[in-house]
Amino acid sequence: MSGKVICTAAAAALALCLGTGLALASADDAIKGRQACMKASGKMMGDLAAMFKGEKPYDKAAVDAAIAAHDAACAGWADWWGPDTQKGETVETWAKPEIWADMAGFNAAGDAFYAKFVAVKDSTDEAGFKAAFPELGKACGGCHEKFRRPKE
Numbered sequence: 001m002s003g004k005v006i007c008t009a010a011a012a013a014l015a016l017c018l019g020t021g022l023a024l025a026s027a028d029d030a031i032k033g034r035q036a037c038m039k040a041s042g043k044m045m046g047d048l049a050a051m052f053k054g055e056k057p058y059d060k061a062a063v064d065a066a067i068a069a070h071d072a073a074c075a076g077w078a079d080w081w082g083p084d085t086q087k088g089e090t091v092e093t094w095a096k097p098e099i100w101a102d103m104a105g106f107n108a109a110g111d112a113f114y115a116k117f118v119a120v121k122d123s124t125d126e127a128g129f130k131a132a133f134p135e136l137g138k139a140c141g142g143c144h145e146k147f148r149r150p151k152e
């Protein structure tokens, strides 16, 4: 991943990476990665909500496209939550310390989200999609409530 390359280059120049254990990316890169993923999550929810509310006709291909865009933006998820990413070097993060105090709880919220996400992804008709979608929205909030600092 590009984060690893940057980290390796930084290590060569500044011997910085040695102190950060298993971290693959700089804190800034990790924070930017997870925030871009979350922006894609927001975009996906907007696209899906339009179909859920009937503002747009249900279209399985559009559901798949929204999900694929999210998957692409979030592929690096596992590399973005190292203990050294609680604060950025220059980038602000809204991730709460509770993530690192309760990594098991954070991962459980992630797993709960993923299960709801797969239910939407695997839905094959309008009724299935409309049954699965609200649960997905709840799963976003289920993690944010405990683990994300509000932006204001």
Ligand code: HEC
Pocket (backbone or CB within 6 Å): 031, 034, 035, 036, 038, 039, 041, 042, 043, 045, 092, 093, 094, 095, 096, 106, 109, 110, 113, 136, 137, 139, 140, 141, 143, 144, 147, 148, 149
């Ligand atoms: C497992 C926990 C978790 C789940 C599930 C989750 N989020 Fe987040 N979200 C976070 C955390 C933590 C942050 C703060 C990241 C940071 O600032 O470093 C965040 C930030 C955001 C942001 C702000 C991004 C920015 O530009 O700073 C948006 C928008 C967002 N989430 C939307 C969503 C949506 C929509 C879903 C569901 C489809 C979702 N999230 C699911 C943990 C989660």
